[in-house]
Amino acid sequence: MRHIPFFRSKILKTIHPNLFAYLGLLLLLTACSHTDSTPTASAGHNLLYALTFDNDAAFSGWHVGGPGTDYLWLENTQDGKYLFEYPSGFLESQDFEFGDVQIAVDVEFLVKTRVEAGLSCRMQPEAGGRYYFSIANDGHWDIRRWNDGETILAQGRSDAIQTERNRLAARCVGDTLTLLVNDVEIGSAHDGTFVSGGLNFNYAADSAGAGTFDAITVEDWGDSKTSRADSAPEGESTSTQAAALEPATATPLPTSTATPTLIPTPAATLRPTTIPEDELVLYQTGFDDSDTTLSDWKTFAFSMDKKDFVTEGYKTWTANGIFRFEQEANTRVYAIYDKDLGTADMDISARGNPPFEGHGGLGLVCRYSQAGWYQFMVEPRDGAWSIRLVKPDENGRVHFHIISSGLHKWLQQSVELRAECKGDRLTFYIDGEKMASLHDSTFPSGKAGFLGWTFAIGDDWNTVDEFTLRRAQWNETSLSGPAPTPGADGTIYSTDFAKLDDLNPYWAKTDWGIIGIPGSPILIGGPGGQYAPHTYLYINDFDPAADVEISADIHPLYLYRRGLICRYSEDGWYEAYYLKDDIENPIVLLRKQREEQGKFTGADTILGTAYAGSQNPVNLTLTCAGNQISVKLNGEQVLYAEDDTWKNGRYGFVIMDTPPGNLRNTLLNYTVRPAQAIPAGAFVNEKIFNSPDEIAANWGLDLQNNPMVKRNDNVLTLDADDGIGLTSNSDLLENSEMTADVEFLDNGLLYLQCRSESPAHAVFEVRRNGEWFLHWQDREIARGSSPAIQPGKNILTMRCEGERLSLTANGQTIAEETYHAAYTPAKGRIVLWVNAQLRVNSLAIKTFQGSTILTSVPLLNQATLPRAYQPNETIFAWDINSFVFGCGDGWWGRDPNPCWWQKPYNKHVIDQFVTEDAIIVKPNEKILTLFTYQPDLYDLPVEISAEATLTSKGGAAALFCRATPVGRYEFYIQPDGKWYIRRNVISQYYLPQAKHLTTLAHGIVENFSPENMRLSATCSGSDLIFTLNGAELGRAQDTLYPEGQAGLFFDVFSEGSFTNLNLYRAK
Secondary structure (H helix, E strand, O other): OEEEEOOOOOEEEEOOOOOOOOOOHHHHHHHOOOOOOOOOOOOOOOEEEEEOOOOHHHOOOOEEEOOOOOOEEOOOOEOOEEEOOOOEEEEEEEEEEEOOEEEEEEEEEOOOOOOEEEEEEEEOHHHOOEEEEEEEOOOEEEEEEEOOOEEEEEEEEOOOOOOOEEEEEEEEEOOEEEEEEOOEEEEEEEOOOOOOEEEEEEEEOOOOOOEEEEEEEEEEOOOOOOHHHOOOOOOOOOOHHHHOOOOOOOOOOOOOEOOOEEOOOOOOOEOOOOOOHHHOEEEEEOOOOOOHHHHHEEEEEEEOOOOEEEOOOEEEEEEOOEEEEEEOOOEEEEEEEOOOOOOOOEEEEEEEEOOOOOOEEEEEEEEEEOOEEEEEEEOOHHHOEEEEEEEEOOOOOEEEEEEEEEOOOOOOOOEEEEEEEEOOEEEEEEOOEEEEEEEOOOOOOOEEEEEEEEOOOOEOOOEEEEEEEEEOOOOOOOOOOOOOOOOOOOOOEEEOOOOHHHHOOOEEEEEEEHHHOOOHHHHOOOOOOOOOOEEEEEEEOOEOOOOEEEEEEEOOOEOOEEEEEEEEOOOEEEEEEEEEOOOOOEEEEEEEEEOOOOOEOOOOEEEEEEEOOOOOOEEEEEEEEOOEEEEEEOOEEEEEEEOOOOOOOEEEEEEEEOOOOOHHHOEEEEEEEEEEOOOOOOEEEEEEEOOHHHHHHHHOOOOOOOOOEEEEOOEEEEEEEEEEEEEOOOOOEOEEEEEEEEEEOOOOEEEEEEOOOOOOOEEEEEEOOOEEEEEEOOEEEEEEEOOOOOOOEEEEEEEEEOOEEEEEEOOEEEEEEEOOOOOOOOOEOOEEEEEEEEEEEEEEEEEEOOOOOOOOOOOOOEOOOOOOOOOOOEEEOOOHHHHHHOOOOOOOOOOOOOOOEEOOOOOHHHHHOEOOOOEEEOOOOOOOEEEEEOOOOOOOOEEEEEEEEEOOOOOOEEEEEEEEOOEEEEEEEOOOOEEEEEEEOOOOOOOOOHHHEEEEEEEEOOOOOOOOEEEEEEEEOOEEEEEEOOEEEEEEEOOOOOOOEEEEEEOOOOOEEEEEEEEEEOO
């Protein structure tokens, strides 16, 4: 639930949908392109954004609402202005992240009674906080901070405020907040709580229609400085770069280290050999009538209705330089160049005209054989695209598995498609823009071609006028520099960036823009826009092999990230960066990950954080050797992690700087050397925590608010008979040793645990009477008793190294055990669990190098096929917790807590109205409240069922199946008992019109009770069956939609609930 501050005591509670980050940025240029109505920026300040209300194409990302309303898209304007729709309400967008700016808006008061209007800067995600500036038509004004409550920072009355029209502006620069009306400063305040955020405009009156907003502008005021940022470069506040990471508490630097060793042997650097341009093309045709190679093509067709290959109902031909298809509805026609080209690594491209909206599309094929193939498809509507793995099952039935999909944009008459199939990587481009890149090795070789397909209407509209097969170019950068000559000391590469010749031949540069928004250099800043800092990624064009040590001298600049990168690939990399904040100056070790469509998968995985303090100069070293990822500061190891997600890749660096970026002002003496992993079992480092503050900060204890945690004479005392856990914030470790200097104060229990997150976790239980127990996989495997365990003070040491487990008490080894099953290397954190009154004098952790090959989660971007369910087998069993909360950082198939069900746009359904085992649905007037099961069901026969109620007089509840961007089958029932099986060509939660619906069967239920419904829908082959309370209502046959997803929705104006939503594989 979120709380939006209204004027004085008025508070609106509503729900903010999970918008895509920065949705609508691409419309900024449109929004700023008006020649007559768009306001201009103040002299000397760049215009970052402008919005007038006479161009609804620019409304994307803007929402409105009021007390008791849904969170709605901005749609309603009047005479080119936004008219206040409610007595009290808001207009906002969280798609932006502005820092030091001036925001302004034209405010018009249309009534004589009191009206307040205002704007907010730096609005936090989910409206968690903001600065708010308001004026009223009676002359009053105030400046407020909303942050889990309202604080008035300044207020007063001013004659500058007019009773009818005003230009209201808020200038938020550093910690200075200034309110201006009609270019007159009327109030100011100071507060440093928020540094950047989104936009919000509010109003409050006695009735709707009391005023208008118009001519919104946002200007860059980043050249103003605050006292805190005297050393900061000009530009928008960048502290959000650090705030995106989870905060960590300072820990002592390790007292001893073991690091990967350098190999003083010259090592050659590798770069994929560039294939000369005149040797790239393997085959090319423009389908001219004189082209004799046209006889080398073979064609065939697959009917989605018949679910089999067909020899009738289609034809292909060439005429006037065009390859044409003609086929019946729901038929995919393939043209394969039937020649062996001597390579499986191909770059395939085709240009053609897809049919108009909703009637099919075009695609490319690679690695075709009788065993299957990959196909890359697109259709005009929304540019819906998919990468599919086509493969017969054990019965010979062909399935078209979607392994990646998305929406691009509505296609025009001509489209250029390109697919790269090289190694196990599959990459798809539409009109030169990359859609996705992922891995699959099912088909290592095969032939290439293209396909055309129809959907609802058979046609001959698909055409292709150019087709080219090239060798896949493994070297994608086209950089010209020769391989660096290795140094006698083994140095792979070294530069101080003194000359551009050091950079241009070897480095590929990516400008991530302001706060990492691709494209923002165009959208923000304007000509010569040198104010806001950009983030630049540089990747070297040479692969130095997997194990390297990278070092550089860092030139710190306030809040500007500077870091080193190893094992870079499209999928992800390791990164260590230094961030000067003039307080702790953190060093952060990250694992970065991108999904197949190029988006980062969520918050970066922080492998460790250390603090440089006042150390100067700063020399940073990142070492990636085996599964050992470590960081040194000025030659001393400060971070260490074991991670084998990325096993190889290129090296590079990342910097934040004002455009265009000056490398010599950011990094010097950049050097890459080969490294060798240290052997398993070698000592790595030790961390000792002596004081209560150190223990609390690094073991997850709350010294201030937990009554079980006390500080006595600067010693930590736990009064925890009910149990309390201390979990080390160290990395996940395989081999470790924990030493606890403790004193029993009663007869409680103490548990020492290693590898806590893994199935191989082990626990030593220790009692003050001398007894000890070893638990593995939650069962006891050994026990004993030793006089070495004292009833009072003890120094206890638990060591976990490979399959060996040991416990030492006061210097005497009392237990040495091994796992009672074959040991598989596993990692986890160290935990101390206390069911006792216990004094903790100190804790220490020693780290030893783990195994070089550890079990790990499946890599990202690996294509995964759905399992083959048996008839009547459960696909999804109702679990309200996974239904409501089942969204981790990933997506289906790649996350332990996946997004099984796409949530409805009507977000308050999930966030506010959930009982112990049911979802409550409230009326929505504009869109469906819809839930879609996310995993690909392809063409499985499925049955979906749910218990539902309808308490409203209108509306309806419905199940659906075979949903794709071009439509679905719906099983629809109204409160009056009328039911329908129908086809709907409108996708997702949008409302269909009558022309979009085709009724396949219908009827009415006698003696119907809408408050007690057990609904079931079966989609098996061409059969569509609707069941209510165990009795069949009706059935129909239809073959238009052969595959897709399943789910449930409530129509507009519906009120009710549902529970026990289940999916089965139909008979």
